[in-house]
Amino acid sequence: MNMASASASTATHWLFRKSSLQSMGVLLFVIIGSLWALSVDTRFVYMLVYVWFGLAYGLLLQYGRFCMASAVRDLFAVKVPRMAVGMMIAVALYAVVAAIVTLSGFSTFHPNAMGWHIVIGGAIFGFGIVFTGGCASGSLYKAGEGNMNSMLVILAISFSQAIVVTATGWWDSLVPQSWLDSAAAKAADMPEELTITKGWFDIFTAGYIWDLKGHTTAEIFGMAETATGIVVLNTFLTAILPVGLILIALYAFYYRKGHLRRAGLTAPSLSDELAGMWAMCTSSKNTALAGIGLGILAGLHMYVTGVLRDHYGIFNFGELLVAMGYNNGLSIQETVFDPGYWYITTQEAQWGGWVMQQVGIENMDSIFFGLDNGLPNPLLNAPGFMSIGIILGAAVMALARREFKWKLPSWETAFFAIVGGTLMGIGARIGMGCNIGAFFATVTNGDPSGWVFLVGMVIGAWIGVKAFTWWMEWSASRNSSECGL
């Protein structure tokens, strides 16, 4: 490919450019904020770990244009496997580091309950991401690039989740009687204020999810405590092998034909095919490097949080908050949402839920907030700071690369952001997470439910691309451009 690159830059040294100084300013803001938090109480280091890893995720996500929405969407929309390849590289690396962390005894991972809800939630989520232009973490990093559309997506994800998990009234008629019966049978053992037979999501959780089991592959075979189970069953069988098969399929269906044409090969040998696979994996170096970095960091994140929990003798950040004298917003169990690894959607649900709570809408009578995750002040929401860290990290990188630009939404893109973001929020709650929490963090830790979520996400994205293409054709036919598309 012939390529001439020109830049509209001035001769100013990059270090003294306005955008570079702004980039360093954002970094300085994080450093000063961290030092201030530590000066208040050194135990805030537990929360700051989320901030710092979030910052690093944001740097890498922006550097690699690493958005898992495009992993499935661009395959169908423009037949580009770049991001799907990057995602698989990240899964493989995260799985290897996760195995080491699990073997060292510091894993913070818990498998998701396996059931139909995962594929349905994944499909709704996958449909939504086609319209928002980014997955949950993709929207965060694009917000850091100045994209206000992505900020709208984050708002829609936050409030749609908070509304979905606390909605009652006609919503309750959506769930089958058998779930209500099952929830009612457990009501006597639950705190009365939770009213687990009221609110469709409470009935879904107590009457359906609690009856399901979640297992890693090693647990299924009774080998969770053995190195063989962790390495062979969780890491190789559940993560590395499927990654290898998916990479082969991506090469065969989306890359091989072009590669053979460019290389002038008509009868390729096995080594030619392997060279083609390698070329596919390295065709976008930024994406591949980001995949490697994110995979390793995601594993390390789990390790560092595990070590800190061990150090403070806690299982959950809520215990540390109580010890530091912060008692508001904790769940009945005195816990808060604290996964200990990369996760996006639940903390955003807490933001929406907390705002609703402040304006007088009671949300703590739900299982999601009242029993499981709490509704802490956003200033004490540890995973929430990871999401903010991603935005800031992406801003640092985008400013340093002079790619930061405030982008206002149009009516069309704002509509897509709100509707798509709402669907993402609904899908994430039904599927028990997003492409990070329900897929990336699960398959890499030996939980096969993540692949089920991916299947749902692929189905949803395929339908979404069909719907989006129809919309594009329709709107292009009405466009006043000199030449129609």
Next chain:
Amino acid sequence: MAMSFNKIADCEWKLDVCGYTCPHPQMYTKKALQKLESGDVLTLVFDNPSSGESILAMCDAEGNDLIERTENGGSFIWKIRKA
């Protein structure tokens, strides 16, 4: 802000998708390139950085040449010659 696609000279076209996030820019680019004849040049203006990666991969797969790229203040102006 709206997408615009215009012929600016013989064998030269311009597609402006500024303000659009994924997947608009790459999908409009794909459609625009389908409209062009072999040898025609498309000037593409966009401001969503991640779309650039997908458009690069599309050009690579189709054999289209990216003959010029200019970047300024978060906006990208690329010239693509259709194979």
